Amino acid sequence: MKRITIKFFIISSIIIAVVLKIESTNAFNPISGTDLYTHARWNSIYDLTEKDTIDVLIMGNSRSYNGINPKQLSCATSSLSFIIGAPGTTFKDTYFSFKEILKRTKPKLLVIETYCINNFSYTNSSGTLQSILKSFSAKINFKSKLESTPFLFEVNDWPYAWLTSIRNHNYIFDEKQNLQENIEKTPQIEESIKKGSDNKYVGKYQLYLGKYNGNSGLKKKVIERYKKEGPLTDGAKRFVSDTHKEYLKKLNTLCLENNVELMFLTIPVYSGSIKNHDVFRNYFGKIIKPLNRNWLDLQNNYDFLPSHFDNVYKAAHHTTADGSFACTKKLVDFIDNKYQDLIPSRKSEKSWLEKFYNTEEYFPYHSAINNDKKVIKLIENKNVDGIIVKECAYTSITQKYGIIWGKTILNDSLNINLKNYNLGLIAKVKMDGEVKNIQIIIPYSDIYSNGKKIVFLTRTKPLEIQQLYRASFIENKKKNSEESI
Amino acid sequence: MLFNSFEFLLFFITVAFTYFILKDKWRWALLLGASYFFYGSWNISYLILILLSTVTTFYSGILIEKIPSQKKNITFSSLAINLGILFFFKYYNFFATTVNSLNEDTLPFFDSLLPVVGISFYTFQALSYTMDVYNGKIKSQKHIGKYALFVSFFPQLVAGPIEKASNLLPQFSENKIFNYDRVRSGLLLIVWGIFKKVVIADRIGIFVSEVYNAPSESYGVINIIATILFSFQLYLDFSSYSEIAIGSARIFGYKLSINFIRPYLSVSFKDFWRRWHITLNAWFFEYLYLPLGGNKKKGITTIRNIIIIFLVSGLWHGASWNFVIWGGINSIYLVVIDRFLQSKKKKKKKLFGKIFFGTLIMLLWSASLVFFRANTFEDALTIYSNMNFSGIENLYDFGLNELTFKITIRLLILVYVIELFQELGFTENKIFNAPIIIRWLIYLILSLSTLYFGAYGLDSSDSSFIYFQF
Structure with missing residues (x-):
């Protein structure tokens, strides 16, 4: 018996060695965009947490990273936010992902997007296993992965979870070209998600802080289809599995043990695509009630516009970039209201400023650093048409564009609604190599204005503003035809 | 648990190593436990059916020897119970559909009746034991554990080979030494x-x-x-x-x-059926073909017996007229084509x-x-x-x-x-x-x-x- 055991062991070792060698070539790496984005997000968070801590961590499936703009959130709260999610992943996977992240950083606030808290398991939902595999393969902590394997996967799927070449071995017959591309591209892709010379991530997959969005809002044709064919999601048929209920409790306990505040967030879908959300709201509310955590349900108190949602007739559609701004604004307000003293302000920290200063999202919330010559101050605490403009300035963001913004404080004594106005400037500028006098219209910004301040903001071509002749508030006669539906 | 699965690989390695470490007298118990675990991994409720089959055929063997005057009745009861279970779980809905197509809504249809993996195989295996004891070909097994292992032995439980008790049962009482x-x-x-x-x-x-x-x-x-x-x-x-x-x-x-x-x-087709699914054909030959008379009476009786065997064999494969037709076609091959091939x-x-x-x-x-x-x-x-x-x-x-x-x-x-x-x-x-x-x-x-x-x-x-x- 000893002889055959030794031979069996030797042959098994040779087989394992061959398999590991094939694994090391990365030839069978998944080739879809979502796999790469998931890997890039995890690489990003690993890199970030080498030197920094994350204050607000948002987790969930694709709704989380489509629904929230982490740069906007970071700037608004003066904190470091990150979104880690994988498309279609389950709450169980989210729990283990959080466990891994806790080994590297302890966020002050954990925000869980609720669409991943469902009754999907990969025995009843095709594609869920693929989603969990994407998330699993992106992680690097061997011990965490080993611990989570028996909970995330059935025994027969363990080889698929750990060995990409076994999982995708059919590439040999069905995807030969992609095999070749994988071998050629993998170094390029790995390169593209490393830091560039400005210490930020460069390359095709710019997943700095883990964000990704589409841009086209709902068009009339699709809205008509929703009206004609009806909603695709029925809140009365959305359930949470017993497994996910169990993991909710585990996550809550984990947060308590690690002094992490936990809240739930529901990113909305287009109102015409869902019915009976109130039924789900009651149902889910009862489930999380014992946990004593806050829930920001953006499907409730709905005031979103068609431009906030992807132009598709689909149950699980996402928000557009505009939609994510709108959702983020509400999340910021919620955090300000409920967690006032929880998130530390890091706006004077060097590492924070290195990440966010001179981004488009920074200036609406914060002032320029003194002596920053890149920021051209046009107006400072000046009366314009009877309104005190605290600040109006221009800065270039990249070589391709700059922003001009103006801020004023909300004043009850104002007898005009600045929402219906633009801030207009007449200035002498050098643009495209030519010096000329132009009028610059700075629209009211829904995204950055709130109950305390009003912000006007616009992007421009790169400018050199030589002289400001005049500033005024101009009524916006072009009425916004979009209504909150 | 499929043979071609990672789960089975882990299961088999564990069972095999434990088997050779264990003392010989406990190996049957390990294999029995492993077999029930293997079968239960499909659906735990399957174990109830296999246990029922095991117990009825085990005790029928003992009773046949203890009460020879009643051996016919005992055998008949064992056959009725086991074939009844097989009929209900495998053939009832097919039977009901056929009857209802002739006379609407005569019989109820059970949507929730799921097919039971391996039931055809272990039922035939267990019944062959009963019939061999009845015919005096083997002595009844007194050790219920080893008998249960005969019925449920995991390597052949769900898809054969269908073993005769005279071949497999005695092996469970032999001392097995490791052989490289x-x-x-x-x-x-x-x-x-x-x-x-x-x-x-x-x-x-x-x-x-x-x-x-x-x-x-x-x-x-x-x-x-x-x-x-x-x-x-x-x-x-x-x-x-x-x-x-x-x-x-x-x-x-x-x-x-x-x-x-x-x-x-x-x-030839005769040769084919000696080479294809040999154990099932042997079962039908011994327990159906020969009792029907086999080929003792040449001519139409033999042809009739062949056709019956193949139709029943077709039905054994599945509860569908397609399988019966398949069996019928092969009976024609055996009866007609082989005459040509004989020359x-x-x-x-x-x-x-x-x-x-x-x-x-x-x-x-x-x-x-x-x-x-x-x-x-x-x-x-x-x-x-x-x-x-x-x-x-x-x-x-x-x-x-x-x-x-x-x-x-x-x-x-x-x-x-x-x-x-x-x-x-x-x-x-x-x-x-x-x-x-x-x-x-x-x-x-x-x-x-x-x-x-x-x-x-x-x-x-x-x-x-x-x-x-x-």
Whole structure:
């Protein structure tokens, strides 16, 4: 018996060695965009947490990273936010992902997007296993992965979870070209998600802080289809599995043990695509009630516009970039209201400023650093048409564009609604190599204005503003035809 | 738990190592526990049925010997109970559908009645014990644990070989010493079986499924190719299961019956049925054909008996008229075609004769398999009616691209050539006598090929063995 055991062991070792060698070539790496984005997000968070801590961590499936703009959130709260999610992943996977992240950083606030808290398991939902595999393969902590394997996967799927070449071995017959591309591209892709010379991530997959969005809002044709064919999601048929209920409790306990505040967030879908959300709201509310955590349900108190949602007739559609701004604004307000003293302000920290200063999202919330010559101050605490403009300035963001913004404080004594106005400037500028006098219209910004301040903001071509002749508030006669539906 | 699964690999390694560490007197208990665990992994409620079958046939054996005057009644009761269970779980809905089609809503239909994996196999195995005790061929088993192991022995539980009690039961009382050659031989058989199943049979299955699951979308020579390929898929799938079963049992020291002997090298249908699913045919021969009179009375009685056996065999395979028709066609082959083939005796003994007649048998057998594989009677007719020799240009549109199709055909040819050599006397001992580098190369090639060229994965359709559905 000893002889055959030794031979069996030797042959098994040779087989394992061959398999590991094939694994090391990365030839069978998944080739879809979502796999790469998931890997890039995890690489990003690993890199970030080498030197920094994350204050607000948002987790969930694709709704989380489509629904929230982490740069906007970071700037608004003066904190470091990150979104880690994988498309279609389950709450169980989210729990283990959080466990891994806790080994590297302890966020002050954990925000869980609720669409991943469902009754999907990969025995009843095709594609869920693929989603969990994407998330699993992106992680690097061997011990965490080993611990989570028996909970995330059935025994027969363990080889698929750990060995990409076994999982995708059919590439040999069905995807030969992609095999070749994988071998050629993998170094390029790995390169593209490393830091560039400005210490930020460069390359095709710019997943700095883990964000990704589409841009086209709902068009009339699709809205008509929703009206004609009806909603695709029925809140009365959305359930949470017993497994996910169990993991909710585990996550809550984990947060308590690690002094992490936990809240739930529901990113909305287009109102015409869902019915009976109130039924789900009651149902889910009862489930999380014992946990004593806050829930920001953006499907409730709905005031979103068609431009906030992807132009598709689909149950699980996402928000557009505009939609994510709108959702983020509400999340910021919620955090300000409920967690006032929880998130530390890091706006004077060097590492924070290195990440966010001179981004488009920074200036609406914060002032320029003194002596920053890149920021051209046009107006400072000046009366314009009877309104005190605290600040109006221009800065270039990249070589391709700059922003001009103006801020004023909300004043009850104002007898005009600045929402219906633009801030207009007449200035002498050098643009495209030519010096000329132009009028610059700075629209009211829904995204950055709130109950305390009003912000006007616009992007421009790169400018050199030589002289400001005049500033005024101009009524916006072009009425916004979009209504909150 | 499928044989071709990671779960089974872990299970088998654990059981095998524990088996050889344990003292001999407890090994039956380990194997029994492992067998129930194996069977329960499909559905825990299956255990109730197998236990019922085990207990009824065990005690019927004892009672037959204790109360000889009642042995007929006892045997009848055992048959009634076990066949009743088999009928209810496998045939009731089919029976109800048939009756209701003649007279609406006569019988209730049970939607929730799920097929029970392996019930046909272990029921026949248990009943063969009862009948052998009744006929005085064996003594009744007094050890219920070892008897339970006979009924549920995991290597052959769900798809055979169907063992006679006289072969398998006594082995559970023998002292099993570890034997290097036996274990090595068993391992090679398992690896070979898994290779045939995962790399060849399952890949053929992709093509066959594409054609047979949408019969109105395929036509011409594609239907012919799919049908012939199905005959190979069926053979490779089933024979590989048997080889894995035999190899697994061999590792533990148990000898199971051979179930296939190169059926596509048969020289007549009589020869074919001595080579195909041997243990099932032996069961029908002994417990149905012979009691009906066998071929004692020549002529129409023998023909009648043959037809009955094949119709019942067809029904055994599945609760569908398609299987009955399949059985009927094969009975005609045996009765009619073989008369012609009988006259070619001398030619059949030569290698060319074996290839020629084997191919002829295989083609005729394939033609009958349309009913075996088609999902419905109408589908079978559609497949037949769309058969012609056109449409070869669509060959690579049915799930297999050119590369995979060609590789699959080449592997099929390889298996066929290996079987030809086996027919000429080449045995696995030739491998074991080869230099170590050759032997290990064969083991590594088979294993790595299975891992990297196998037709399995997250996107693959069901890769369970075909005979599990019976």
